[in-house]
Amino acid sequence: MELTNLYKCLCDVQRLRILNLLKEGPLCVCHLQEILGETQVKTSKQLQYMKKLGVVGARREGVWMVYSLPEPTHPVLLANLHCLQADTDGFGDLIGDLKKRSAILRRFAANPGECPPVVYQATDGCHG
DSSP states (O other): OOHHHHHHHHTSHHHHHHHHHHTTSOEEHHHHHHHHTOOHHHHHHHHHHHHHHTSSEEEEETTEEEEEOOSSOOHHHHHHHHHHHHOHHHHTHHHHHHHHHHHHHHHHHHSGGGSOHHHHHSSTTOOO
């Protein structure tokens, strides 16, 4: 991943929020749109843009498209997200998004047919 591509993603609030959520583990578009309060179309366009730049990866799990950060995750991305999470006065949405993420994944873990297991089984703190 080129560093300039990473910074292109970091300069947009919605993309920043998506990257923050994916830092914790893989998610489907349905999770992201619910957490962000955005439409499927808008969320998918942001994900496709980031995928094209190499900042996120995607794989199909049955009928779901699951997005995640590439492994290993770029240290500049991790450092920027860490700084933003620490600044709750400046960008508190990141912490709120993570709380919503946990609640949503607990709900999906309780209803396994509604989400691919790779999402809720790979994430700490989202089991039942």
